[in-house]
Amino acid sequence: MRFLLLLLPLTLVACADPRPAExxxxxxxxxxxxxxxxxxxxxxxxxxxxxxxxxxxxxxxxxxxxxxxxxxxxxxxxxxxxxxxxxxxxxxxxxxxxxxxxxxxxxxxxGDPDALFYAAQDLAFDDGPIDSPSPEVQAKRDSAHAIRQRLIAQGHTMALFSEAMNHSRGDSVRRDSLLAAAEAAGSFEACAWRAHFSTPNAYTAEAIASHVDRAEACRPLLGSREGHTFAESTLRSLRQGADNGTPEAITTLDSLRALGVFERHPHLAQI
Incomplete structure (x- = not known):
């Protein structure tokens, strides 16, 4: 209880009016x-x-x-x-x-949202056992959870992305909802991973073309930064297969050209 009381001020501060995530x-x-x-x-x-x-x-x-x-x-x-x-x-x-x-x-x-996020991360990632933690460790984890959930409710981009990638495994609906919120707040990483998780099971040229378009739609969120989407990894694998003479890869690349993928995204033609 003593540790929970020490950490409670951070939890309460997280309830203050949020500053828009930069x-x-x-x-x-x-x-x-x-x-x-x-x-x-x-x-x-x-x-x-x-x-x-x-x-x-x-x-x-x-x-x-x-x-x-x-x-x-x-x-x-x-x-x-x-x-x-x-x-x-x-x-x-x-x-x-x-x-x-x-x-x-x-x-x-x-009350700085970013600092609160880092505080929550540091509280959550400790050396205590996953099961049957000590009261001190459990108090830290409870405080971290309270801070993180408040930041998520405020639309904090890093908190949304972290929750989606680290705390929502096995719940694809919640994960996508969190990533969608982070994407709406301007996160390229959230957009790229959301596109990746929507990768079609059917490995047809049409499905790949749709996936590439979805992934590359994230690129404007990069601004002046350099960055990559999973579409590049997909096309690189196809290119390697074609270079090795794999008939399916050669046919798929030809189909992607016919579907206009490389006209819409000319930088991908260089992969």
Whole structure:
């Protein structure tokens, strides 16, 4: 009970009037570009500059980078590239972790939705057993759940997406509802995963064309960022099959051309 009382203020703050969820920060595009170019030093400077503005996510990301001593650059759709080493000095990760926790708690107490989300995530992911947790661990999980549900009710994009991907497995109707809400709030990731989950069972050219159109409709949500949809993975697999002489893959690609897929999405013709 003592731990629940300590955590209760965060739960109550989550009931305050919500601040509209902000779109993905413009700095993310520059950060992704730096990583894609293999320029680790520039990527770190970009995140550090963002962290100095008090962005809790950026501060936490830096703490993780320095703790792991590496970053990864996306190399293909939804896959991470090889790790790239980051130069660190002793105690650097600990200092950034402490700063993250201080800033997270300060902003959460002030009612910042993003900080509350990170607080809920940190409370939920502990080392306690899944079954029969201690009263302390259960109190943390209960507080995390209360905060998360309030943020979901407020339409917080990250909370909606996290709930869909981590807490709604086995309930496809609820998962799609949460992803739809996150997509409506401007989340490219939610849109892309929603399209992926709607992948047809029938592997016909018409079904694939419809799936590609649905997935590529998410692209405007990227804004200035680089990003990939699962349509690219599907077409890459077909292309590899065609290169290996698989008759079905060759026929399907020809049908997709006839259906105008590559005219509607010319960048996919380069895969």
């Amino acid at each position: 779109p993905l920060d413009a700095f993310r595009a520059s950060y992704d570009d730096a990583l894609a170019a293999g320029d680790v030093e520039r990527a770190i400077k970009i995140v550090e500059a963002r962290a100095k503005t008090g962005d809790v996510g950026a501060i936490g990301h830096l703490a993780s980078i320095y703790d792991e001593g590496q970053v990864r650059a996306p190399s293909k759709p939804w896959k991470l590239g090889e790790p790239m080493r980051v130069r660190t000095w002793p105690g650097q990760a600990r200092l950034w972790r402490a700063r993250y926790e201080r800033e997270r708690d300060r902003q959460a107490r002030a």
